[in-house]
Amino acid sequence: MSAEIITIGTELLNGLGRDTNGARIAAMLASIGIEVHYQTTVGDDASRMADVFRAAAHRAQVVITTGGLGATSDDLTRKTIATVFRRRLVLDEAVLDHIRARFRVRGIEMPAINEAQALVPRGARIIENPRGLAPGLHFTHLETDYFSLPGVPAEADAMMEGYVLPYLRARRPAIPATRRVVRTVGVSESVLAERLRTVEAEEERIRVGYLPHIHGVDITLAPIAPDLAWMEDVLDRCERRVRELAGEHAFGSEGDTLSAVLGALLLERRATLATAESFTAGAVGATITATPGASRYYLGGIIAYSNRAKQELLGVRATTLERHGAVSAEAAEEMAAGARARFDCDVALSSTGIAGPDGGSAEKPIGLVYFGVATAEGVRSARFVLPGTRAEITGRSVAYLLDLARRQLAPAAV
Numbered sequence: 001m002s003a004e005i006i007t008i009g010t011e012l013l014n015g016l017g018r019d020t021n022g023a024r025i026a027a028m029l030a031s032i033g034i035e036v037h038y039q040t041t042v043g044d045d046a047s048r049m050a051d052v053f054r055a056a057a058h059r060a061q062v063v064i065t066t067g068g069l070g071a072t073s074d075d076l077t078r079k080t081i082a083t084v085f086r087r088r089l090v091l092d093e094a095v096l097d098h099i100r101a102r103f104r105v106r107g108i109e110m111p112a113i114n115e116a117q118a119l120v121p122r123g124a125r126i127i128e129n130p131r132g133l134a135p136g137l138h139f140t141h142l143e144t145d146y147f148s149l150p151g152v153p154a155e156a157d158a159m160m161e162g163y164v165l166p167y168l169r170a171r172r173p174a175i176p177a178t179r180r181v182v183r184t185v186g187v188s189e190s191v192l193a194e195r196l197r198t199v200e201a202e203e204e205r206i207r208v209g210y211l212p213h214i215h216g217v218d219i220t221l222a223p224i225a226p227d228l229a230w231m232e233d234v235l236d237r238c239e240r241r242v243r244e245l246a247g248e249h250a251f252g253s254e255g256d257t258l259s260a261v262l263g264a265l266l267l268e269r270r271a272t273l274a275t276a277e278s279f280t281a282g283a284v285g286a287t288i289t290a291t292p293g294a295s296r297y298y299l300g301g302i303i304a305y306s307n308r309a310k311q312e313l314l315g316v317r318a319t320t321l322e323r324h325g326a327v328s329a330e331a332a333e334e335m336a337a338g339a340r341a342r343f344d345c346d347v348a349l350s351s352t353g354i355a356g357p358d359g360g361s362a363e364k365p366i367g368l369v370y371f372g373v374a375t376a377e378g379v380r381s382a383r384f385v386l387p388g389t390r391a392e393i394t395g396r397s398v399a400y401l402l403d404l405a406r407r408q409l410a411p412a413a414v
Contacts, residue, residue: 001172002037003029004060006052008067008077009151010043021066021149021156027254028160030179032169034062044074046083053084057144062168064160067151069134071114077148078119078137085141087121095126099133127163131155136163179223180239181254184246185216185403192217195245199238206238214388214395215258219246248407258402259291265409266297266347273405274343275301276314276335278326278352279369283398299343304335314338327352329370329381336372337379347408348374349401355393367393371401373408380408 005025011017019041026036037060042052049068056063068077082089096118103110117134120126127136127147132155137148147164149156184192189212196219200208209220221238223231243250252261266273275285285301288294302313307326310316315338316331324330332350340348353369360366367386372379382404386396 001034001061001168002059003034003062003064004038004040004056005036006056006063006065007039007041007151008044008049008065009041010045010074012041012067013043020153021151024153024157025064025066025160028165029062029064029168031254032165033172034168044068044076046076046080049076049080050084053080057141061144063144063146064164065146065148066156069117069136069148069150071111071116071134075116078116078121081121081124081137081139081146081148085121085139087123087139089119090122091115092118092120092126095120095135098135102133127159129155129159130162131158138163138167179254180221180235182219182221182239182242182246182250183216183252183254183256184219184249185251185258185399187217187246187249188212189217192219192246192249196242199241199245203234203238206234208238208242214392215399216249218254251403251406257291258399258406259287259294262402262406262409263288263291263294263297265406269346269409271297271346271409272299272343273297274299274339274345274348276339276348276350276372277301277303278305278310278335278350279355280351280353280394280397280401281305283394284349284351284401287398287402299345302339302342310335314342325364327354327364327368327370329372329383332370332372332381333374333379334372336374336381340374346375347405348372349405350374351397351401353393353397355390355397357390369393369397369400371397371404373404375408 005022007019007022009017012019022039029036040052042048065077068075078089096115099114099117100110121139124137124139127138129135132150132152134150136159139146149159189210193210196208205224207222207224211218219242221235251258277284282303288298304310304313307321311318314335316334320330320334332352335350336348339350350372354360354364354366356366365385369384369386370381372381384400386393
């Protein structure tokens with residue numbers, strides 16, 4: 001079963017907005033064995049939208065659109081569907097009552113313009129929107145299922161999970177996921193490719209892909225020509241081989257995050273965690289707490305950006321800063337030890353470094369970072385020189401530090 005994703009909005013084409021829906025929806029479809037053959041972005045123009053809708057009907061069995069379901073003049077999806085597929089728009093009183101009720105809950109009288117969101121192409125099914133006003137639409141044209149969802153990511157995700165995926169699973173329940181993803185951190189794409197050359201050579205029916213990003217590299221395994229008779233066994237074998245070759249750099253599968261993996265290890269060991277951050281300025285703590293349930297193991301953090309804060313809040317010695325500087329292994333270790341003492345936790349992490357674009361030198365270049373990990377067994381530090389912009393260095397640092405903690409805990413957790 002093939003699919004096409006159409007993201008709608010002029011802001012996606014002129015640089016004012018980013019298309020985050022396409023990648024997430026593609027991943028959701030892949031999880032149930034549906035391959036996306038096309039992703040198209042079109043502006044808020046009825047004629048061009050019509051061309052895209054017509055083309056999709058001839059080359060995909062599933063078409064998912066996002067955007068254009070609001071109440072303003074540039075929201076043209078309903079009208080375009082009505083024109084292209086010759087379905088008259090009908091006011092759905094139940095949908096209108098639902099929208100009015102949403103406004104009443106907010107203590108606001110519904111503007112008349114929002115009535116447009118209750119217009120439904122004749123014959124289309126309503127997809128309930130649990131997180132917003134605009135309902136989604138589902139209709140069939142010839143043999144193609146069209147699902148029109150709002151452009152707001154949280155609303156589109158809720159409709160995918162609550163309606164679209166269950167509907168598609170019911171149509172083809174025997175189709176398994178057609179790919180595997182092995183997530184890695186702390187190793188480059190080229191090093192991984194070198195390690196996996198034998199896998200690529202031996203498994204001709206499997207396509208190996210590499211997706212580098214700030215936090216690591218994702219290795220994807222997908223069959224070139226899926227065949228249910230052999231696909232699952234081959235993918236399982238390849239995934240085991242990839243994990244073996246990636247070694248300690250492999251930390252999870254599709255959907256896993258470093259913070260969640262680290263959190264699971266902490267829970268397994270019934271251990272607590274705290275952070276002491278300098279140049280990352282709270283990014284490590286924010287990433288940890290992005291995982292639901294982090295309060296069960298994360299006690300808190302200290303942002304000690306200045307030398308004075310490092311001394312007064314974490315107990316870093318003045319002599320350490322004078323002799324070695326704030327960006328040093330010694331400072332990172334004392335920061336971690338200070339955080340562990342202050343929070344009385346089992347594990348404490350620290351970060352100090354130079355993210356740029358200024359402040360570097362020959363001895364301490366931009367991208368130089370030191371991390372500290374303090375446990376009951378002692379304190380250790382790690383040094384890296386990371387590439388990229390200020391934001392990229394910070395993002396990579398968060399991943400490297402969480403991975404350092406993961407490796408510290410993993411042997412004892414196995």
